[in-house]
Amino acid sequence: MMRLTMNSNDTVQTDVTEAHAGRGAWLCPNPRCLDKALRKNGFRQAFRRTPSKATHAELLQQFGDGWSAR
Numbered sequence: 001m002m003r004l005t006m007n008s009n010d011t012v013q014t015d016v017t018e019a020h021a022g023r024g025a026w027l028c029p030n031p032r033c034l035d036k037a038l039r040k041n042g043f044r045q046a047f048r049r050t051p052s053k054a055t056h057a058e059l060l061q062q063f064g065d066g067w068s069a070r
Contacts, residue, residue, distance in 0.1 A: 001026045006047045012055045023047050034059060 004012050004027055005020040015024060025046035027033050037043060038059070043051045 002029055004043075006043070006049070006051060010049065010052045010055070012043055012047075012051050012059060 003015040003018050003020075004025045005015045005022055006012050012025075013020075018024075023046065025037075025043060027037055038056050043055070
């Protein structure tokens with residue numbers, strides 16, 4: 001599982017050290033899990049606010065291909 005947090009710019013980011021303050025969301029390292037979280041507004045529910053539109057593209061680009069290897 002990978003912890004994600006949302007910064008003050010409403011951008012979702014990974015929290016590898018699990019040290020970022022605030023609400024976090026856990027997501028399995030599988031592209032299908034990320035896809036489902038994005039489709040079903042899982043980040044909005046987890047963080048209780050809407051992430052920026054750029055977040056979706058950044059997460060897909062950053063982790064979409066690499067998650068299957070983890």
